[in-house]
Amino acid sequence: MSFVAFILIFISIFMHVAWNMISKSVKPSLAFYGLMSTTGALIWLPFFIVSDWNWSALPYRLFFMILASIAAEVFYVGGLARGYAIGEVSLIYPLVRALPVLMVAALTGLTGIGTPLTRVEWLGMAVVSIGCLTMPLQTFREFSFRRYTGRVYKYILIGAIGISIYTIMDGGALEILRKQPGITWRTTDVLAYLFIIEFGLATGTLFLVLCDKREHRCLRELVRKIHYPIMAGFCSSGAYALILVAMGYVSNVAYIQAFRQLSLPLGFLAGVLILKEAFSAPKVAGMLLILAGLILITLG
Secondary structure, eight states: OOHHHHHHHHHHHHHHHHHHHHHHHSOOSHHHHHHHHHHHHHHHHHHHHHOOOOGGGSOHHHHHHHHHHHHHHHHHHHHHHHHHHHSOHHHHHHHHHHHHHHHHHHHHHHHTOSSOOOHHHHHHHHHHHHHHHHTTOSSGGGOOGGGGOSHHHHHHHHHHHHHHHHHHHHHHHHHHHHTSTTOOSSSHHHHHHHHHHHHHHHHHHHHHHHTOHHHHHHHHHHHTTTHHHHHHHHHHHHHHHHHHHHGGGOSOHHHHHHHGGGHHHHHHHHHHHTSOOOOOHHHHHHHHHHHHHHHHHHHO
């Protein structure tokens, strides 16, 4: 992983934790994420307008990847909204970010996307995942598969699957765009791509909101607190813009998915210090495992 990619991902980590904290502290809902995505779409709209994509020359598989990415994003925020509504950030955030580490690595390895991972990198990803599974525990003795079968874990799995799919789809789509004549990829055009994703996510989530009476009520309530989804939208969209740019500086998108786990200790500390959530020895041990795994991935 290059130094440029490291800096971009490092900044995005803080922004990512920020929007999760905002959404949890207000009212987690699809309505919130719909307004958040609308903010992101408005931010990147000018870049879409000035982009010079030759739409007729773009391959059909690119449009499939874009649609798949948008659907996965909706899947992800739906799981996140339901999970945050009934669970804690210090539980949900680590698991939602941990499971895609192995999911993305496995899928890219099986499909031959990107540079094959070394044994050290596979080991590092496994250590990261173990650390993320350890963090939610209150004591080391309580570890059991039954611990992860509650209703909240269904939403965690939904969110993790969504992250895995959109990470791979966005990586593939940007690789196609990078090879198209006239597309610079790293500046205007990558932000134009982000507008498409944010617009699609806003459209999909707000459509589901209008079909659900409870979400419809949440939408009316959030209009009076519109500054919260706007702030979250700026942080969320800005964070992912940095990730999309960083994809041009790595040989395998699984590296990005793994290194972004640095947000887990930050998310944990924010949950404990700001939201006053429980602090436990397994959570500290989990953070140390995550950092150790990231070092293995970097050195591998």
